[in-house]
Amino acid sequence: MGPVIDAHVHIVSPELSREAQPYIEKDDFLAQICSSPGHRFASAGDLLAEMDRCGVERAAICSFPFSDEGLCREINDYLLEAARAHPGRFMPMASVDPRESWMEREIARCHDGGAVGVGELFPWGQNFALSGSEAARLAACCRERGLILLLHTNEPVGHNYAGKGPAYLKEAAAFALDHPQLQLIYAHWGGGLLFYELMPELKRGLQHLFYDTAAGPFLYNPRIYRAAREIGILHKILLGTDYPLLSPRRYLKELAESGLSAAEQRLIRRENAAALFPRAGAEKQNG
Numbered sequence: 001m002g003p004v005i006d007a008h009v010h011i012v013s014p015e016l017s018r019e020a021q022p023y024i025e026k027d028d029f030l031a032q033i034c035s036s037p038g039h040r041f042a043s044a045g046d047l048l049a050e051m052d053r054c055g056v057e058r059a060a061i062c063s064f065p066f067s068d069e070g071l072c073r074e075i076n077d078y079l080l081e082a083a084r085a086h087p088g089r090f091m092p093m094a095s096v097d098p099r100e101s102w103m104e105r106e107i108a109r110c111h112d113g114g115a116v117g118v119g120e121l122f123p124w125g126q127n128f129a130l131s132g133s134e135a136a137r138l139a140a141c142c143r144e145r146g147l148i149l150l151l152h153t154n155e156p157v158g159h160n161y162a163g164k165g166p167a168y169l170k171e172a173a174a175f176a177l178d179h180p181q182l183q184l185i186y187a188h189w190g191g192g193l194l195f196y197e198l199m200p201e202l203k204r205g206l207q208h209l210f211y212d213t214a215a216g217p218f219l220y221n222p223r224i225y226r227a228a229r230e231i232g233i234l235h236k237i238l239l240g241t242d243y244p245l246l247s248p249r250r251y252l253k254e255l256a257e258s259g260l261s262a263a264e265q266r267l268i269r270r271e272n273a274a275a276l277f278p279r280a281g282a283e284k285q286n287g
């Protein structure tokens, strides 16, 4: 069925993976993420091997958000270098803290270095409100530069897990509605926001909003793919794996068994992401 594009993975430098303690000491949110049972890190090399095993051609690579500028620069540089070393395989996403005055500077630096977007950012984990001025600055900066913004969202109901924060579905809906020019992705099926696209005013106002499937196998019955078809939003669903949390294999199996037609599966496996993510961004690193 052709190569896949993965819109949501996390990698870190081998230094961080080997010895996370000095990083954790500088960052509470990272400490929280790393304390979850079963947590593991992957490097660009690990990811590339998994992509080759699973038929993934390109992946949007995220690190983790830090509040320290030096740590953000260090981890962003690792992603930018990985993309340069493997042309056409990685689409780097910049990590920043929207509460800080250096946010715009770091986004600009990453964009110049080949980043195609910003994310995955965690409004709850990074303590910024989607209704506040920090998120508005972030949106403006991404929009001006034509960068994609990937935000973590999670369900207001259901079981708890590491990474699940307080729900802000209402704020997430308002933020998306307020920024119709923004190339916006809500992770983890938008925390369920997609179901409200059955409301005509939300469907109209959220045409620019994409949803990724990250962690979906832990959250939803695979029938969610057919539900998305019924809602009429298959053109906005991106395959995102949250690797190394889960392998692409798991998603591709669910998708193959979803009951969607081959053409519909191709939208999610590749075509929606191919249209959203700039080709130039993936190839800029060549020269």
Ligand SMILES: [Zn+2]
Binding pocket: 120, 152, 153, 163, 187, 188
């Ligand atoms: Zn997430």
